[in-house]
Amino acid sequence: MKLTLLISALLLFLIAPADQDKYHRDRQQMVTAQLEARGISHEPTLNAMRSVERHRLVPPAQVQYAYEDRPLPIGFGQTISQPYMVGYMTEVIKPTAGMKVLEIGTGSGYQAAVLAEIVDEVYTIEIVEELAKTAKSRLEEMGYPNIHAKEGDGYFGWEEHAPFDAIIVTAASEFIPPPLIKQLKEGGKMVIPVGAPFTTQQLMLVEKQKDGKRKTRNLLPVRFVPFTRN
C-alpha cells in the first residue's frame, strides 16, 4: 500500500510538470502559428495569450484540444472562441494599462483572462447560471483579482462601474442593447462577433463618436474572396 502511494506520488511529481511544459509549449506555438502568422501584432495581446492557461478554462473533455485552432464546445450551446478570434477581438479594442473593460458573456472566462493580463479592471457578466459559476471559480483559482464577474442579464450592462473604455460582447446578439451604448465612453469601442456557433467569420465594431453619432464597421478576420473563374 505504502509502495503504491509512493509510486503514485512520484508519477504525479514527474507527470504534472511535464504537462505544464507541454501546455506552455502549445501556447507559444499557438501564438506563433495562429496569431502572429495571421497578422496579429499587438504585443500586449500576444503576451497575454502566451500567459493565459486556456486549458484550465475548458471542460475536462476538451483539455487536449485547448490550443487547437478552433472553437470548442463548453456546454449550454456555447463555445470558447477560437484563439485567433480572441486575439483579434482583443487587438481591435487596443487595450492598454489603465483601461476599464466590460465583457458581456463570460462563457469560459478566457476572454476576460486575456483582457485582465493587460487592462486594470475587467467587468464580466454571464447570463447562464452554471457557466457563470464555473468561470468565476476557475478565474479565482487562476488568480485574477482584477476580474469582477457576476451572473446576470448583460442587457443592462454594469451601470455602477460605467463608463467603460471598451465593451466586448462575446455572445452574439440580434440587437445592441441601448444601455450598453450609453455605458460606453465617447470615443470608446465595442466589439461583437457575428456568426453561428463554430463559425468565426465576422466581427462588428461599434464606435460612439464625439458628435453623438454611432457607426458600425464590419471587420472580417477571415476574408472571403468570391470565386471567379476568369
Added chain:
Amino acid sequence: MRFPSSFNRLLFSIALLSLSMVAYQLSLMQYLSIVQWYHFAYMVIAIALLGFGAAGTFIALFRKYLLSRIGYLLPLFMVLTGIFMPLILWLSGQPFARFDTYLLFVERSQLWQLLLYELLFFIPFFFCALAIGLVFVKYTNRIGKLYFSNLAGSGLGGLAAIILFWAASPTQIPYITGFLSLLSALLIIPHHRKRIWMISVGITAVILILLTFSSPTPLRLSQYKSLSQTLDLPKARIEKSANSPHGWVQYITSPVLRYAPGLSLSFTGEVPVIDAVFSNGEWAGAVLKSPGDSRILDYTTSAVAWELATHKKVLVLDAGTGVRTQYASLKGAAEIDHVESHRLVTGFAENQTKLASDDAVTLYQQDSRSFLAQTEKSYDLISLPPIGAFGGTAGLGALQEEYLLTTRAFSLIYDRLETDGFFEITVWLDYPYRNPLKIAATISETLAEKGISHPEQHLVSVRSWNTLTFLVKRTAFTQAEVQAVRDFCDHLYFDPMLLPGITSEERNQYNMLEDQVLFSLTDSIISGNRESIYENYDFHLRPATDDKPYFSQFLRLKSLPHLQEIFGNQSASFIELGYLIVGVTFIQSLLLAFVLILLPLFRLKKNIKNKGFTLIYFSGLGMGFMFVEIVLIQRFVLYLGHPVYSVAAVISGMLLLSGLGSWLSSGLKLSIAGIRKIMLFIVLLLLVYAGSLQWLLQMGMGFSIWGKILFSLVLIGLPSFLMGMPFPLGLQFLSQRNEEAVPWAWGINGCLSVVSASLATILAIEVGFSVLMLLAATAYFLTLASCFLVKPQ
C-alpha cells in the same frame, strides 16, 4: 358471438402491427426534427427500409429455423417491436448514445454516435419486418390477403399518426404505437403456454399504457437548438405545450427575453420584454405583451415600407405569432389579412395579441401559397417573413422546401399588389453573402418576368449592421419616396443599398463594410448580369423554383475545397452544415445497407442463375420506387401545405394502392412478356408525371380540402397501383425458375431502396423534382430492359 378464425386474426394482427409501425415511423420523423433537425426525416425512411431489408436477409439465411418456431417467434417479434419503440427513444437520449448534429464536424466521435443512433432506431423496424416477413414466407399460398392487410394497415398508419400528433406529445406516441404492437401480438398468441403469454404480454401492455401518461422519456434537445438556449435563460418557463402535425409547440416566458431585430443604434429607450413561441425546438416567433410594443419596429429596417405610405390593405404571409400584423394595425392599416398555416403558433400567441378581436385583422389558417393561389384580393403592402437568422443559419435549412421563396411565389405576390402596391422582405445579413444575393436574384427574375425593363426604379433596399430590407414597388419609386428613404436612413443610422440615383458614398456611411463585394454583386444581379454570377460565385445563387424549392441550399460541392482553404475545414463545414449531414447519412446508409443486407446474402449467390436479370430488375425497382416516393412527398408539401401531411398522404397512399396492385397482379399469372407491358406503362406514366405533375398540382391548388384529398389520392394512387405489380411478379417469376434467387432479389431491392432514400434527397436538391422523376422512369426502363435478358417461357 362468433370469434374470427385464426387466419383472420392473423390478418388483423398484421394490419395492426403495420399500422403501429407506420405511425411510429412518422412520429420518429417528428421526434428527430425536434431533438435534432429536419434532415433526419429522410434518414428515418432509410432506416425503416434498412430494417425491412435486413430482416429479409435474416429470414433468407435462417428460414428453416425460424419457420419451425414461428408459433412463438411471431408474437415474440411483435412484442419486441412494441417494447423497443419507446425504449429506443429513451436509449438514444442516454449519455452513451447521445448524438448532436452540431458537433458532427467538431468531434470525430460524433460520426460513431450517428452510426449508433441509426442502428438503435433500426431495431424496432427490424423486429417488425421479421414478424411480417415470417408470415409471408409461412403462408405463401395466401400471400395476396396478407400483403393487402400489411399494406392497408400501413396506409391507415399515416392517418393514425395525424390523429396521434393532435392527441399526444412526441414522447407519448411511441408508447401508444408500442401498445398497439403488443395488441397485435395478443391476437395471435400460441396455444402452448397461452396463459403465461397472456399474462406477460398483458402486463407489458398495461405498463406501456401507464408509461404513456407519465411520459418518462425526456426530450433531450441538442444544446444548440434555440429552445435549449432559451430555457437556459434565468427564470425561463414553459407556460404551454401542445403537439400537432405541424410541430410540437411551446410557449416560453422569461424576464430577459427581448425582441428588436436589427435595432437602430439611435434607439435609446427600453427594448420590450417578450414571450416566445417555439415549434419543434426552433424559434417560431416573438409574442409582444402589448400591441404598443410593436412600435420598436419603427427602429428597424422593415419600417421603411411604412415610411413611404400608409397602407390600407395589408397581407401578412407566414404571419407566425403576429408581430408584423400588430405593427400593421398600429400603423393604421384598415384591412389586414394574417395568413398562417400553423394553428398553434397563432393560437398560443392569441392570449397576448388578441388579434382575433382586432376589427382590422382577418385570420386565415392556411398555407401562404394556397392563399395566394386562391385569393383574388389586391393589397397595398404584402409582407413576407424575415429570411435567415442572425449571423447566418449554418446551412441547417438547406433541405427545407421553402415554397414561399420561389420565383413562382414572388410572381404570385407581385400579381396581388395594387397598382402602387409594395412588397417587403427583410433578410438577416450573413457572411459569406448568400441570403441577400439570392433574394435580390429572385426579385430581379420576378421583375424581368413581369416585363419591367428598369428594375432599379422599382427596388429599394435599406441596410443596418445586421439586416437588409428589400422593398419592391409595382410602379417606379417617385422622387419624394426616394428622399423619404434617404431621410429615414439618416435618422436611424441605416444605409440605403439600392435606391434610384444612389451614390457609392451613401451606401457605406453608417454601417461600413470592408469591401464592396455585396454592392457590386447585387448591382450585377439587378442589372441583368445574373448568369455569370450564378456560374462563378462559390454558392448557389440561382433563385429557387417550385421544381427546386430549396432557397437555403447554397452549397456547391465543387466550391468546398476553396471554402476550406479560406475558412478552414471546420468553419467551412458550418457554413453549409445541413447538406453535408445528408452526405454523411447517405454514406453511412450505403455502408449499413451493404453490411446488413447484401453481404450476408453473398453466401447464397453461387447457386443463383439469371444473375444479370435479378440484379438489374430488382435494383431498378428499388431505386425507381423510392425516387417516385421522394418526388411525390416533395411535390405534395406545396399542394397539401405541410411536410407531415405530405409524408402521411404519400406513404399511406402509395402503400395502399401499390398493395392493391400487387394483390391483383398475383392473380394474373403473367409471363415475362406481360411484365414487360406493365413496365412499359409505368415508364410512360412516369414520363408524363415528370413533365406535367407540377402543372397538374398548380391547377388543383384552388380545390377545397376534400377535392384536394381526392385529387391527391388519384395522382398518388395511379402510378402506385402499377408500381405495386412488378415486385411480386418478379419474385413469382424467380421462384418458378430458381427459388434460391428470391432472397437475393429481396436483398438487392432492400439495399437499393435504402440507398435511394438518401440519394433521392441529394438529387432533388441538385437536379430538381422533374429530372428526379425522369431518373425514376429511367430506373424502371432498366428494369424493363432486364426482362429481355431472360427468355419467355
